[in-house]
Amino acid sequence: MPYPAKLNPEQILDTAQKLLETSGPDGLSMRTLADALLVRPSSLYRHHASRETLLLALGERAALALRAALLHAATDREARAGAEAASHAYLQYARQHPHLYALLLLKLDQLPQGERMGTAGKQLWNTLLDVVGRLSGNPDDTAYAVALWTFLHGFAELERSGMFGASGPRGGLEVGLTALLEAMQSARP
Template identity: 65%
Template sequence: MPYPAKLSAEPILDAAQQLLETEGLDALSMRSLAQRLGVRPSSLYRHFESREVLLRALGDRAALALRDALQAAALGLEPRPALYAAAQTYLSYARTHPHIYALLLTKGDELPPEQLALSAGKKLWETLLALVGALSGHPDDTDHTVAFWTFLHGFASLERSGTFGKSGPKGGLEVGLESILGHMEAAKG
């Protein structure tokens, strides 16, 4: 195989994401990725020291993509409609990118505080916190943000697993969102 003179991290991540999204996590190995890129596996290790580091980079990429999608969905909307739009966008992302979404919430090695503050996951969290805080009136409303994210993740997980069955969730999403958003508004008091 030729020496990959212009191989860089971004094309590796692009190919890894495509492989992950089309074939799933088990199909993503350094060897399969190298084959897809037409390079030797050792070439990949110049950019990502291990599969775990590559997966963490893909998870970071997913967090930033979801953050950007949430911000775009909520742009220019009042707080309650913004959270509805964010919820729909979140669930749409989880549905259309199930494998990369699974990486998004995989806990990796603990980051030192200075790296955690700049992490992609923290940026996603801050976006959710800002959206929730705009409705509740409390900029650091961790409790409601955790409840909102937990509800969305739980819904996405149940939907993905088929737990709702053929009849679907029967309005459960709307009932849950109304309850959580109503509680946020009541906290504004």
């Protein structure tokens, strides 16, 4: 296969994301990606040293997309409505992009030595912290940001795994979310 002159990082990530979202993590290898791009696998190593670094790049992309969803949901709303809308946007992203969402939570031992989620993960965290801080009145409210993140992630994972069963959560999301948001609001100085 000839090396196309216009192979670029965005094209690689776009195609890798499509493969990941349609086939799951097992369906994404450097070989399947190369085949989809009509290049030799060795061509990809010019852009990504390994499958793991490709997954990290996709994780960065996922963090930015989730951040954009949270910002879009919370913008131009009062603090409580913004936090509620951002929470629903978080869950919607996890539902619509389960394989990308899973990349946000790679365990450190699954990453190449010395690699960590980069600036996109930090930007996502800061956005969540801002949404919470607007409601609680504390711009650095790590405790409530972690509580909300834990609640949303736990709900997303329980839902994804089918643990709720056919009857669904029966309002549990709203009960928990309301309790958390009311606690944040009452913490306001």
